[in-house]
Amino acid sequence: MAALSAGAYAPSPNECIRRWMPNSSLWRVFTLSNQACDLLEQTCASYTLVSEQYRQLIIVFRGTKSSEQLFLEGWQTLNVLWPSVEQALKDPNMATFPVTFTGHSLGGALAALAAAKCVALGLRMSNQVTLYTFGEPRVGNAAFAGRFDQLVPNSFRVIFRKDIVPHLPPCSTTAKRNTGDIGGIMDEENKPCDPNSNGIAYHHGTEIWYSKEMPKLESMAPPTENERYYECVGNPRDEDFSCSDSVDFEIHRYKSYIWDHRHYFGHRLPVFGKLGCDPNANDENSVPESKVTVGGSQAVPRSGSNSDANAKQSHASKFLKIAAGVVGMLG
Numbered sequence: 001m002a003a004l005s006a007g008a009y010a011p012s013p014n015e016c017i018r019r020w021m022p023n024s025s026l027w028r029v030f031t032l033s034n035q036a037c038d039l040l041e042q043t044c045a046s047y048t049l050v051s052e053q054y055r056q057l058i059i060v061f062r063g064t065k066s067s068e069q070l071f072l073e074g075w076q077t078l079n080v081l082w083p084s085v086e087q088a089l090k091d092p093n094m095a096t097f098p099v100t101f102t103g104h105s106l107g108g109a110l111a112a113l114a115a116a117k118c119v120a121l122g123l124r125m126s127n128q129v130t131l132y133t134f135g136e137p138r139v140g141n142a143a144f145a146g147r148f149d150q151l152v153p154n155s156f157r158v159i160f161r162k163d164i165v166p167h168l169p170p171c172s173t174t175a176k177r178n179t180g181d182i183g184g185i186m187d188e189e190n191k192p193c194d195p196n197s198n199g200i201a202y203h204h205g206t207e208i209w210y211s212k213e214m215p216k217l218e219s220m221a222p223p224t225e226n227e228r229y230y231e232c233v234g235n236p237r238d239e240d241f242s243c244s245d246s247v248d249f250e251i252h253r254y255k256s257y258i259w260d261h262r263h264y265f266g267h268r269l270p271v272f273g274k275l276g277c278d279p280n281a282n283d284e285n286s287v288p289e290s291k292v293t294v295g296g297s298q299a300v301p302r303s304g305s306n307s308d309a310n311a312k313q314s315h316a317s318k319f320l321k322i323a324a325g326v327v328g329m330l331g
Contacts, residue, residue, distance in 0.1 A: 001058075001100070001102040001132040001134075002104070002134055002158075002217060002264050002265045002267075002269065003016050003019070003020035003217055003272075003277045004016060004017070004020070004021075004049070004058060004060050004102060005060060005062075005102050005103050005104040005107060005108075005134055005269065005273075006104065006267070006269040006270070006272045006273030006277055007047075007060065007273050007277060008045055008046070008047065008060045008061060008062035008103065008104075008107055008273065009062055009269070009270045009271075009272075009273035009274055010273045010274050010276065012029075012032070013029065013032075013047050013049075013060070013273075014029065015276030015277060015278070016273060016276060016277035017029070017049065019276070019277050019278065019279075020217070020277055021049075026051050026053045026054065027049055027050065027051045027054075028049070028050060028051075029047055029048070029049055030048045030049065030050045030057075030088050030091075031046075031047060031048045031084040031085070031087055031088055032045075032046075032047045032048075032084075033045060033046050033047070033081055033083075033084040035080045035081060036080075037077045037080040037081065044061070044062060044063050044077060044080065044081060044106075044107075044110065045061070045062040045081075046059065046060060046061045046062070046081045046084060046085060046110070047059075047060050048060075048084070048085065048088040050088065050094055050097070052093070052094070055094075055096075055097050055098075056097055056098055056099075056100070057088060057089075057094055057097045057098070057099045057100070058099070058100045058101075058102065059085055059088065059099060059100070059101050059102070059111070059114065060101075060102050060103060060107070060111070061081070061101075061102075061103035061107040061108070061110035061111045061114065062103065062104070062106075062107040063077070063103070063105060063106025063107045063108075063109060063110050077110065078110050078113045078114055078117065081110065081114075082114070082117070085114055085118075086123075089118060089123045089124070090123065098124075098128045098129070098130070099115075099118065099124055099128060099129050099130070100129075100130045100131070100132065101114055101115040101118075101129070101130070101131045101132075102131070102132045102133065102134075103133055103134070103136070104133070104134040104135055104264065104269050104270075105134070105135045105136070105137075105165060105261065106137065107133075108133030108134055108135060108136030108137075108157070109133075109136055109137055109139045111131060111133055111136075112131060112133060112136060112139050112148070112152075112155070112204065112205075113139060115129050115131045115151075115152045115155070116147075116148050116151050116152055119151040119152060120151060126150075126151055126152065126153060126154075127154075129152055129154065130154040130155075130156075131152055131154065131155040131156065131205065132156050132158065133156070133157050133158065134158045134160075134264045134269070135158075135159065135160065135163050135165050135166060135261050135264065136157050136165075136166060137165050137166060137168045137169070138166070138167075138168065138169055138171065138201035138202060138203050139204075140201070140202065140204065141197070141198075141199045141200060141201060141202050142194075142195050142196065142197055142200075142202040143199075144202070144204065145202045145203060145204040145205075145238050148204035148205070149204055149205065149238065152204075152205070155204060155205030155206060156205060156206050156207075156208050157203065157204075157205050157206065157207050157208065158208045158210070158264070159207055159208070159209050159210070159243075159244045160210050160214055160260050160261075160263065160264055161210060161211060161212065161213075161260045162244075162247050162249070162253075162256065162257050162260050163244070163257065163260040163261040164249060164254070164257035164258065164260075164261060165261045166203070166207075166244060167244070167245070167247075167249070168201075169200075169201040170200075170201065171193035171194070171197065171200055171201050171202055171203075171239060172193065172194045172197035172200035172201075172202075173190075173191035173192060173193060173194055190245070190246060190247070190248050192235075192236055192239065192241040192245065193236055193239035193241075193245060194236070195236045195237055195238075195239070202238065202239065203238045203239050204238055205238060206231060206232065206233060206238075207231075207232035207238070207240060207243050207244065208229050208230070208231060208232070209229060209230045209232055209243040209244045210227070210228075210229045211229075211230065211243075211244075212226040212227070212228075213226040213227045214227060214263075214264060214265045214266060215227045215265065215266070216265060216266030216267070216279070217265045217266060217267060217279065218266075218279040219266070230242075230243055232244075267279075267283050268283045268284060271283040271284070
């Protein structure tokens with residue numbers, strides 16, 4: 001699924017499909033959508049992959065590359081891409097096919113929302129839907145997470161090492177009610193997320209944490225001890241404090257956290273996808289890549305001015321409103 005998620009960064013995912021899908025000739029792209037999805041005309045994308053022989057459907061998302069809008073308007077952003085997704089889900093020739101949703105980073109957020117919407121609208125039963133995301137940010141609050149887990153129980157969030165994006169927006173901890181300040185996770189003593197928080201960001205689904213290294217996609221060797229992963233099913237539910245939530249983030253190391261976010265299974269996924277998912281290509285420097293941004297600004301230390309604080313509080317308020325709307329839609 002990581003290679004298919006990388007393929008969403010390319011103009012066409014066909015090369016990634018050809019190289020990484022077993023019996024790739026039995027799969028075909030059914031829909032491909034690339035749309036302006038926010039007020040800043042940033043684009044997001046999705047494609048659907050189907051195999052009539054295997055009777056399976058895979059739906060892949062890429063979110064905006066550099067905009068705050070997806071954090072704040074994720075549900076509205078999904079609506080832009082939904083018509084092509086719905087076309088595949090409702091096609092009479094594959095209306096009974098199980099569906100897997102996937103995506104990296106902000107694409108993972110869209111994939112999660114789409115999976116929940118698919119079940120909520122009755123387009124598939126819960127046991128027909130699986131979700132795999134890579135470096136997905138939080139997309140709802142604790143109420144959303146509880147409902148999501150009922151709708152999509154087969155949900156797995158893969159996190160590499162100290163990838164910071166899955167910890168955004170910040171949760172409310174058991175020690176302190178977080179206001180949604182993105183800077184609030186830096187240089188502070190870490191505490192567990194509070195599953196009883198009222199409206200602040202909270203994860204859904206099962207975390208899969210690679211705490212040290214990841215095996216390369218192309219590796220045929222058994223995973224080493226450093227490449228083992230943890231299936232995080234401890235407490236708090238969906239925010240297991242023995243996994244990546246236990247990581248302390250320090251401002252002076254922010255570049256390493258962004259590096260971890262871009263690199264999954266031995267490849268820099270956005271560039272890897274643009275290069276056709278060729279394992280022999282140099283995906284570090286071959287293709288220019290848009291800078292990763294969170295909250296509408298570079299993920300670097302900020303001065304903490306009054307204007308910054310007011311903007312962050314405004315963003316937090318918008319996030320809470322959107323999360324409440326999502327829960328309302330899911331019932």
